[in-house]
Amino acid sequence: MYNWDLIERLLHEVQNGAGKPFAPRRYAEDLAEELDQAGESVDNLDHLRAEAARYEARLLESGFIEPRPEEEGGNGENFVLTPRGAQLLSMLDSSIPGSERPRDVLDEAGDTALTPEVFDRIAPKANLSE
Numbered sequence: 001m002y003n004w005d006l007i008e009r010l011l012h013e014v015q016n017g018a019g020k021p022f023a024p025r026r027y028a029e030d031l032a033e034e035l036d037q038a039g040e041s042v043d044n045l046d047h048l049r050a051e052a053a054r055y056e057a058r059l060l061e062s063g064f065i066e067p068r069p070e071e072e073g074g075n076g077e078n079f080v081l082t083p084r085g086a087q088l089l090s091m092l093d094s095s096i097p098g099s100e101r102p103r104d105v106l107d108e109a110g111d112t113a114l115t116p117e118v119f120d121r122i123a124p125k126a127n128l129s130e
Contacts, residue, residue: 002113004103006031006048007055008092014065014081015089018073024052062114064088084119091126102126 009031010024028049032042042048059065064085068074081089091102105126112118 001107001110003048003051003055004092004106005035005094006052007059008089008094010052010055010059011064011081011085011089011092014059014079014085017078018068019075019078021075021077022056022079024056025049028052058114059085062116062119064114084116087123088114088119091123 006028009027013022013024013027028051029045032045032048035042056065060079062084063082065079066082067076068078068080072080074080091106105122106113109118109122113122
């Protein structure tokens with residue numbers, strides 16, 4: 001099962017990352033701190049940091065993010081969202097009412113949810129009413 005809150009955080013950081021290096025482990029720490037302030041504890045911060053680094057690799061290899069072009073603030077250490085990544089972010093965006101349904105659809109796909117072929121097939125279903 002994926003940590004969708006962490007993936008959402010990573011995608012937002014990609015979206016806003018022009019000119020600065022992408023730092024998934026730091027973003028995991030930021031998320032843990034926010035959860036702690038909201039009264040939710042993170043059991044293992046080291047695991048969350050490692051998970052963030054694995055998600056970075058998975059998002060890149062599955063075509064959700066790609067290296068940011070230099071003319072868009074790329075420095076060789078940051079990314080941009082691809083159309084697939086933008087779609088995933090819109091599905092995960094917790095600030096949008098009803099964001100639980102897309103996450104449920106993703107969860108139903110299990111470990112294959114971020115496989116390009118599976119994601120491309122299930123993403124349209126996430127926006128449909130039950």
